[in-house]
Amino acid sequence: MAAGMLHRRRFAIGLILGLIVGLSVLFALYREARNEIASQAAERSGIISLLSLTQLVSETGPSGDAMRQAVSAVASSDSSLKKISVIKGVSLEASTVPQDSAPRRLKRDEKPIFDLGQRLRAAVQTNREEQVARKNEIEIQQIDNGALRLAAPVEEEGSVTGFVMIETSPSAKPSPPSIVTPIIVGLIALAVFLAVGFLFGEKRTALAILALVILSAALAAYGMMVKRATEADNMSVENKLAKQLSEQSTRSAGLLTQLGITPKAQAKPGLWDADVYRTPRGILTDQGTINKTVLAKKEQSFEQQVNKFQIGILVLCLAILAFFGFGVASKLIQTIVLNRQAYLYVTPAMVAMLVLVFFPFLYGIVLSFTGSTLYNTEKPLTEIWTGLRNYYDILGDFSIVKRSDQGISINFQNFYWTFLFTVVWTFCNVTIGVVVGLILALILNTKGLALRPLYRVLLIFPWAMPNYITALIWRGMFHQQFGVINQIIQLFGGTPVSWFEKPFTSFLTALTTNGWLSFPFMMVVSLGALQSIPSDLYEAARVDGASRWQQFRSITLPSLKPALVPAIILSVVWTFNMFNIIFLVTAGEPAGSTEILITQAYKIAFQQYRYGYAAAYSTIIFLILLVYGSIQNKLTKATEAIA
Amino acid sequence: MKERPGTDEPSHLPLHIFLIIFTFLSLYPIFWVFTIAFSGQQSLAIADVPANATFVERLRAIIPWPKEFSTSNFVSVMKDQPFARWLLNSAIVAAATTVVGVFLACTAAYAFSRFIFPGRRAGLMSFLVSQMFPGTLMLIPLYIILVKWLGLGSSRIGLVFVYATVSIPFCVWMLKGYFDTIPKELEEAAIMDGASPGTIFVRIILPLAKPAVAVTALFSFMTGWNEFILAATFMDKEVMYTAPVGLRFFVGGFSQQWGYFAAGSIIVSIPVVALFMFLQKYLVSGLTAGAVKG
Numbered sequence: 001m002a003a004g005m006l007h008r009r010r011f012a013i014g015l016i017l018g019l020i021v022g023l024s025v026l027f028a029l030y031r032e033a034r035n036e037i038a039s040q041a042a043e044r045s046g047i048i049s050l051l052s053l054t055q056l057v058s059e060t061g062p063s064g065d066a067m068r069q070a071v072s073a074v075a076s077s078d079s080s081l082k083k084i085s086v087i088k089g090v091s092l093e094a095s096t097v098p099q100d101s102a103p104r105r106l107k108r109d110e111k112p113i114f115d116l117g118q119r120l121r122a123a124v125q126t127n128r129e130e131q132v133a134r135k136n137e138i139e140i141q142q143i144d145n146g147a148l149r150l151a152a153p154v155e156e157e158g159s160v161t162g163f164v165m166i167e168t169s170p171s172a173k174p175s176p177p178s179i180v181t182p183i184i185v186g187l188i189a190l191a192v193f194l195a196v197g198f199l200f201g202e203k204r205t206a207l208a209i210l211a212l213v214i215l216s217a218a219l220a221a222y223g224m225m226v227k228r229a230t231e232a233d234n235m236s237v238e239n240k241l242a243k244q245l246s247e248q249s250t251r252s253a254g255l256l257t258q259l260g261i262t263p264k265a266q267a268k269p270g271l272w273d274a275d276v277y278r279t280p281r282g283i284l285t286d287q288g289t290i291n292k293t294v295l296a297k298k299e300q301s302f303e304q305q306v307n308k309f310q311i312g313i314l315v316l317c318l319a320i321l322a323f324f325g326f327g328v329a330s331k332l333i334q335t336i337v338l339n340r341q342a343y344l345y346v347t348p349a350m351v352a353m354l355v356l357v358f359f360p361f362l363y364g365i366v367l368s369f370t371g372s373t374l375y376n377t378e379k380p381l382t383e384i385w386t387g388l389r390n391y392y393d394i395l396g397d398f399s400i401v402k403r404s405d406q407g408i409s410i411n412f413q414n415f416y417w418t419f420l421f422t423v424v425w426t427f428c429n430v431t432i433g434v435v436v437g438l439i440l441a442l443i444l445n446t447k448g449l450a451l452r453p454l455y456r457v458l459l460i461f462p463w464a465m466p467n468y469i470t471a472l473i474w475r476g477m478f479h480q481q482f483g484v485i486n487q488i489i490q491l492f493g494g495t496p497v498s499w500f501e502k503p504f505t506s507f508l509t510a511l512t513t514n515g516w517l518s519f520p521f522m523m524v525v526s527l528g529a530l531q532s533i534p535s536d537l538y539e540a541a542r543v544d545g546a547s548r549w550q551q552f553r554s555i556t557l558p559s560l561k562p563a564l565v566p567a568i569i570l571s572v573v574w575t576f577n578m579f580n581i582i583f584l585v586t587a588g589e590p591a592g593s594t595e596i597l598i599t600q601a602y603k604i605a606f607q608q609y610r611y612g613y614a615a616a617y618s619t620i621i622f623l624i625l626l627v628y629g630s631i632q633n634k635l636t637k638a639t640e641a642i643a
Numbered sequence: 644m645k646e647r648p649g650t651d652e653p654s655h656l657p658l659h660i661f662l663i664i665f666t667f668l669s670l671y672p673i674f675w676v677f678t679i680a681f682s683g684q685q686s687l688a689i690a691d692v693p694a695n696a697t698f699v700e701r702l703r704a705i706i707p708w709p710k711e712f713s714t715s716n717f718v719s720v721m722k723d724q725p726f727a728r729w730l731l732n733s734a735i736v737a738a739a740t741t742v743v744g745v746f747l748a749c750t751a752a753y754a755f756s757r758f759i760f761p762g763r764r765a766g767l768m769s770f771l772v773s774q775m776f777p778g779t780l781m782l783i784p785l786y787i788i789l790v791k792w793l794g795l796g797s798s799r800i801g802l803v804f805v806y807a808t809v810s811i812p813f814c815v816w817m818l819k820g821y822f823d824t825i826p827k828e829l830e831e832a833a834i835m836d837g838a839s840p841g842t843i844f845v846r847i848i849l850p851l852a853k854p855a856v857a858v859t860a861l862f863s864f865m866t867g868w869n870e871f872i873l874a875a876t877f878m879d880k881e882v883m884y885t886a887p888v889g890l891r892f893f894v895g896g897f898s899q900q901w902g903y904f905a906a907g908s909i910i911v912s913i914p915v916v917a918l919f920m921f922l923q924k925y926l927v928s929g930l931t932a933g934a935v936k937g
Contacts, residue, residue: 357809358769443661465915469911469912476904487704602779619780
């Protein structure tokens with residue numbers, strides 16, 4: 001009995017939370033949609049007024065008294081227009097503000113207006129040349145309180161000579177939709193659940209199904225109401241615009257007859273209802289009626305979008321319902337309360353790690369499946385989704401060697417070249433580090449060697465220096481003309497080398513730099529291990545007549561292994577990812593041949609701005625490291641098992 | 644072959660010769676930086692070499708000793724160049740990183756060391772795994788999140804949080820290891836006296852773990868002071884550069900102000916080299932221990 005009560009209470013809580021989330025999301029979307037519809041209506045209405053005016057001005061010509069008369073007639077008859085001005089070249093031909101005292105030349109501080117005209121002319125020209133609508137032929141600017149400033153070009157004999165600019169009156173924001181409706185819907189749903197749930201008693205499955213049905217029904221009902229209301233809003237906007245269009249079209253015709261001008265071309269008011277590229281939307285006809293088929297199509301696509309949204313919201317709410325209803329939430333809360341001390345201490349670090357390490361990591365992996373670049377980071381990921389395309393482009397490109405007229409050349413941008421280079425780079429560096437470090441450690445470990453601590457401290461210096469400084473120093477020393485290395489070569493009669501012009505010499509510079517800064521680590525590690533070898537081992541060996549080489553092989557090396565192996569493992573990963581040295585010493589020169597994987601990924605991201613591609617590249621690097629890590633893990637475990 | 648104290652001494656001479664030459668060679672780049680820094684010039688050549696130079700003239704060009712001794716590079720890099728500002732940025736970033744990093748690492752390490760709770764193992768493992776994430780894979784999303792979404796480009800706050808977070812796993816593992824060695828009996832006594840976990844943490848654990856906390860702090864400081872890629876990517880505005888980005892600014896691209904670079908490098912390096920010398924034995928044991936566990 002008690003458990004049953006618990007079930008009902010849990011499902012009720014889940015239902016309430018699901019309803020709150022679902023209904024408020026729908027409510028917020030509805031409010032947004034209403035604002036959007038209103039602002040689009042204001043924009044369209046503005047464009048219609050603007051284009052009807054441009055049509056009028058192109059009949060009268062952008063200068064002259066007839067045009068000024070027409071403009072002032074329109075301004076006095078239309079209260080929705082606060083200001084109209086007509087500009088041709090550098091002169092203000094007409095303005096409905098008396099202080100402007102048109103016609104006159106534009107003043108110096110009116111340069112933005114002149115520039116606007118230039119922009120419009122360039123836009124029309126570009127769009128015509130390219131045969132596409134790429135640049136805005138109508139400029140729209142928000143002024144305060146929802147008032148708009150719009151400008152459109154005026155053409156004379158096929159070329160843009162001036163433009164018309166209007167300012168509309170502020171439009172009232174639409175009243176927010178009633179909040180009572182969703183509350184009532186929610187309360188009804190809850191009441192039904194409580195009433196029917198009372199009849200059902202304590203059966204968990206029945207309660208779950210009931211809650212599911214009620215939640216879905218409530219969301220669907222409110223969703224339907226919202227959809228209906230939005231459609232009605234849309235329809236009333238279309239009707240209003242159609243009315244405006246037919247009014248303005250009669251007014252234009254009347255004005256032209258009044259001024260005694262015979263129209264050069266048949267007016268096509270249907271074209272006035274256009275987007276910013278002056279492409280007609282096709283919803284309103286020349287007669288000022290609504291084209292039902294176009295409107296129906298538009299509504300259909302809108303409805304599909306809404307349905308998608310609704311399904312998403314429903315899934316989210318059902319997840320909430322299940323989370324609370326089946327007691328996952330209460331168990332979670334219990335655990336948290338029980339261990340609240342521990343979670344209190346661990347939360348700050350965990351939140352920081354989640355936000356700045358784990359989320360970016362996952363986001364990076366998601367990005368690797370998109371065509372994200374600098375220019376489309378604002379777009380939703382679904383729009384730029386490309387699937388495995390990036391991976392295919394990186395891993396499926398085997399054209400490492402190119403044959404051309406000059407012979408064979410290597411494509412240094414190819415992934416496999418860079419990978420091969422990285423492996424060679426890592427191998428050489430670790431070998432150099434271990435050999436040099438070990439030799440130095442063996443020498444320093446000599447018994448009774450004077451000044452040993454001094455040598456040790458001095459030899460650690462290369463490791464202690466910040467590595468970006470080291471890299472820049474070596475870059476300077478390898479300078480072709482003034483660098484010290486070439487001076488030394490010349491001192492012994494050689495010719496100076498252009499280090500960064502051939503892949504091999506460029507590789508040598510990076511290798512030298514990295515070797516210089518990595519041997520101290522190996523030295524310190526080896527020295528520590530050597531000093532911990534008990535000296536009686538060697539004495540015993542000597543008594544047995546072992547040579548120095550035999551002692552080294554059977555005592556020194558095995559004792560070094562526990563310290564050296566982890567150091568090597570670590571230094572392989574370090575060198576594999578040694579960004580600073582490659583980036584600052586060779587910078588990939590020549591032609592990207594000395595790029596390692598990680599610097600290549602950086603360049604793709606921050607010099608070519610192909611974020612998605614670079615993310616895929618980095619994910620591949622991560623997988624390589626992962627494979628390396630697991631192999632290394634297995635190997636060390638195997639050796640441990642043998643030992 | 645036989646070991647006798649008397650006969651051992653002379654055999655060290657070749658070793659000393661080798662060590663002296665090797666040490667000189669391995670310190671040569673550092674001598675070189677000092678030479679350029681104190682030369683009072685921007686050139687990266689130690690001495691001008693005429694077209695038909697004699698052996699002595701060429702030799703002069705590689706001996707790391709300035710022709711004229713001058714501290715003008717140090718004075719003007721601090722006064723005429725914005726380097727003092729960049730140093731200040733670095734100092735602020737590194738100091739804030741230390742404070743934030745130590746706080747986050749200490750609290751988390753305490754929880755991992757002293758409490759058994761669901762998610763403990765997963766949390767510790769996730770810290771280890773995160774060390775494998777390659778820098779650039781993090782860099783692109785971090786750039787989009789911090790610069791494009793949060794508008795924290797060219798801001799020190801963004802950099803501080805990234806640095807502090809990136810150093811968490813290493814610091815937590817190290818501190819946890821140290822906390823584990825503190826005997827539980829001390830806390831039990833405190834609990835009997837009615838102390839809360841918070842009191843135990845602040846009054847008992849932290850004071851006892853002072854050396855480890857100090858090492859963690861120094862490590863965080865060095866992370867913030869030495870980091871180059873993130874700072875170079877996030878800091879667009881010249882006034883917000885950190886010292887590493889600024890140093891590269893002197894000699895990167897078409898700019899060839901080697902004198903400023905050398906003087907700046909010495910100023911930047913002195914604190915880290917000193918810290919490093921002090922820290923190296925902890926670093927070596929911490930790093931190799933981490934590798935064994937991983």
